[in-house]
Amino acid sequence: MFDTAVARPIDQIIAISRAYQEDPRDDKVDFGIGVYKDETGLTPIMRSVKAAEQRLIDTQKTKTYVGVGGDQKFVELFANQVLPDHAYGTDIIGIQSIGGSGAVRVLAELAHSLNPDACFWIPDPSWPNHKAIIGAVGAKMANYPYAKFTAEPDVDAILTALDGASPGDVVVIHGGCHNPTGIDPSIEELGRLTDGIGERGLIPFVDAAYLGFGDGWEEDSARVAAVADRAPEMLLALSCSKNFGIYRERTGAALLVGKGHANLAAANSNLLALARANYSMPPDHGAAIVRTIFEDPELKADWLAELTEIREIINKSRSALALALARAKQDRDWTYIDTGRGMFSLIDVTPEAAEKLREDHGVYIIPDGRMNIAGIDLNKIDEIAAKLVTAV
Incomplete structure (x- = not known):
């Protein structure tokens, strides 16, 4: 049966994530897989989630x-x-x-x-x-x-x-x-x-x-x-x-x-x-x-507060990236990144240009130009933008 199997391509998002993890460069940038990351690149466990988990550990009586x-x-x-x-x-x-x-x-x-x-x-x-x-x-x-x-x-x-x-x-x-x-x-x-x-x-x-x-x-x-x-x-x-x-x-x-x-x-x-x-x-x-x-009203209130914090960090990153791209390439309109919502935006690149970004600059975006903006290092925002505009 296995002799008839033909290798299938890996999902491009998973492939980019794997390539990023295997890249030894210290200055690599991950715009790939769609998870929220804070400024340190960590996907944290929310306070309310930890509290709820502990409550379950203490009170749950069955795993049926x-x-x-x-x-x-x-x-x-x-x-x-x-x-x-x-x-x-x-x-x-x-x-x-x-x-x-x-x-x-x-x-x-x-x-x-x-x-x-x-x-x-x-x-x-x-x-x-x-x-x-x-x-x-x-x-x-x-x-x-x-x-x-x-x-x-x-x-x-x-x-x-x-x-x-x-x-x-x-x-x-x-x-x-x-x-x-x-x-x-x-x-x-x-x-x-x-x-x-x-x-x-x-x-x-x-x-x-x-x-x-x-x-x-x-x-x-x-x-x-x-x-x-x-x-x-x-x-x-x-x-x-x-x-x-x-x-x-x-x-x-x-x-x-x-x-x-x-x-x-x-x-x-x-x-x-x-x-x-x-x-x-x-x-x-x-x-x-x-x-x-x-x-639990208290847990829900804390969850909503932390969700607000996460959203504000993402919006801050969107605005910062849009401004940095505008400084790096002034003949393009980047406001759609700032006015957009959520973790994702697109940059107008070809798959070949996206590959060159990975190889030459360690900047990992999906071949269709999708970027997960959450977790971008705002201290290096102009450096990152300068690398991105080489591809457009």
């Missing part, structure tokens, strides 16, 4: 399975935090997933199983794993255009592209802090986009991996609500990796949204069956941490 749907109290609390105007069990229902990626997978598989003819419309550019996951499900895919180096995406252009969609098709929407551009529509434009999706009989599929990293937890959740309030049906993938810093705990939720939808429970039974066939039961630890934080 949590069930196919996972910790349902966690799912309900998470859903209520993001969509407080949607009653759990009536307007929204779902399961605990294995991270945000697991949520995307089971939701895509659900949509494909219920409508095998549905085409998934993915923004171009998008997180590369969107295409990999949806392709693995076996669904058809198409792209709609998305802004790269401007202040906000062109909703009219998106809707024009979606004129080519068929009723029942699925439209993937980033829930905020678009990966890889960092460029989000205003909440008004997001509402207009959702209305256009509904008028065409399409289903929005919101992937919200960075809630709290944009403008604030409530503000970012309001972006998700802007879609949920307008759409008769919505698929929603939520992740706790970034906003709780529990990347390796693989914690997320896959939710089905539809205010008063009579068939939510039946659809959720299909989601449960798919989860059972995929991985049987989700892990508990990360969900138990988040549930503990949401249930």
Whole structure:
């Protein structure tokens, strides 16, 4: 059997991360894998997470399975935090997933199983794993255009592209802090986009991996609500990796949204069956941490305070990099980096130029120009910018 195997290329994000780790140079710069890092390059454990973990160690009495749907109290609390105007069990229902990626997978598989003819419309550019996951499900895919180096995406252009969609098709929407551009529509434009999706009989599929990293937890959740309030049906993938810093705990939720939808429970039974066939039961630890934080007002307040600190550090890094690039290359407009949100932005380079940056300067960016700005050394910001502009 193994003799028929042909080596497949490594995901470019993973490959860049591996190359960075193997690089012995002291002045190397990591713009690669999408994790938050502080000014020292560390991905810290949040105070509230440590406190919640200790509480679990002291009080947890069993390590038995949590069930196919996972910790349902966690799912309900998470859903209520993001969509407080949607009653759990009536307007929204779902399961605990294995991270945000697991949520995307089971939701895509659900949509494909219920409508095998549905085409998934993915923004171009998008997180590369969107295409990999949806392709693995076996669904058809198409792209709609998305802004790269401007202040906000062109909703009219998106809707024009979606004129080519068929009723029942699925439209993937980033829930905020678009990966890889960092460029989000205003909440008004997001509402207009959702209305256009509904008028065409399409289903929005919101992937919200960075809630709290944009403008604030409530503000970012309001972006998700802007879609949920307008759409008769919505698929929603939520992740706790970034906003709780529990990347390796693989914690997320896959939710089905539809205010008063009579068939939510039946659809959720299909989601449960798919989860059972995929991985049987989700892990508990990360969900138990988040549930503990949401249930305790003091822990939640401290978590929100630290989330604010993280967001402010990221925004400071965005502004500093935009200004440094402007000093290094004044004939380009870099304001889109400053006005963007979240950890990611793009720089206009070719894959060959990105490779040259790695080889000559030890600057690691994804070949399509994606940069994770979190953790950049602000003391070396002009030096880093000078290296980056050699590639554009």
